[in-house]
Amino acid sequence: MSEAQFEPLWVFGYGSLIWNPGFPVAQTAHARLMGWRRSFCMSSIHHRGTPEAPGLVLALDQAENAHCDGVAFRVTDGHESATLEYLRERELVSSAYLETRQTVHLSAGGTLENVLTFVIDPDHCQYRGDLDLETQAQIIARAVGGRGPNDEYLINTAEHLHQIGVPDAELSWLQSRVAEIKAEIKPS
Template sequence: MKPQDVLKEKSSLWIFGYGSLVWKPDFAYKGRKVGHIKGYKRRFWHGDDFYRGDKEKPGRVVTLVEDQEACTWGVAYEVTGSQAEDSLQYLNMREVVLGGYMMETVEFIPKEKGQCPVLALVYIATSDNPIYLGPAPHGEIAAQIALCRGSTGLNIEYLVRLAEFMRLHCPDVEDEHLFSIEAAALNIFSRLW
C-alpha cells in the first residue's frame, strides 16, 4: 500500500513502532499509546549498514517475523492531517529507501484497559532484503551488536534503549530474545571498553 493511498482513506492514522521508534519517533504526532500486536515476534535479524553499522560491519536491528503464537510490544503513534503526510514521507525514506522495510497494516491493542484496538501501519524487513541477516545464535548476534557503530551511534545503544523501554513500560512481559542478547552484548562490551 502506498502512503498516499493510506492518507486518502483516513484523516488520521496510527503507526506502530517496535524498534527505535519506541524512544525516538522523529516525527510530530497527536498521541501515543503503549501496547502490542499479535502474530509477530521481534527479532534482531535485520542488517543496518547506515544508522547502527556500516558497509564493512553492518549492525543488527529488529524486524518482525510472523509467528501466530507471539505478540510484540511497542508504541503506536496517532498522526493527523499534515503530520500523517510528513511522518509517512520521513518513515518511507528512513525505513523503505534506506532500510529495506515494507509497510503492513496490523491490529494494535493498547495496554491501557478499556481502550479499543486500532489499525496501525508497521514497517517490516523481510528475508528478500539485501541487508537482511537472518537468524543466528544469541551470542553471535550480541557480539555483532557490541562491536558495531553507525551514523547515529553505537549498535549497543539501540539494544539497551529497546530493553529499557520494555522494562519501564512492559515490566510483566518476558522478551527472552531481547533480554538474552542484551545480557550477552553488555558482557562483551564491558570487556572491550
C-alpha cells in the same frame, strides 16, 4: 495513497520509534501485534553498522503464534503526509523493511485497524533471521554506524520498553551479554 485514507494516522512502534518517533505524536497506547515478533534480524549497513561491518537492528519477523508488544502512536492531525514522508525516508532507506498496514490490539481494550507498521522483508539480502542470540550479541557489541554504536540502539530500546512496562526477555539477555562482551574487549 491519499492522506484521507489514514486519518487519523496510527503508527506501530516496536524498536527505536518507541524512544525516537521523530514525528508529532497526539496520543500513545500500549498495543500488541499478533503473528509477528521483535527480533534483531536485519543487518544495519547505514545507521548502526557499515557495509564492511554490518550491525543489527530490530525488525518485525513474521512467526506463527508470536506477538510483539509495543506502542501505537497517533500522529498529530495535519502532520500525516509529512510523517509518512519522514518514516518512508527513515525506514525504507535500504528497502529491507516493507511498509504494511496491520491491526493491533490495545492493552486497554479494542483494536486499531490500518496501523502503519514496518516489517522485515525475509527475501531481502539484509534479513538475518538465522542468527542465534550469542551471534547477535557479538555483532551488536562491536558494530558502529552513522547513528552511533549498535549497543546504544539496543540499550535505548530495552530501557524504554522496560520503562513503559513492556519487558522483552531477549533484549534484556542481549543487553547483559553485550555489556559482558564490551568489558572483555576493552583494552586494559
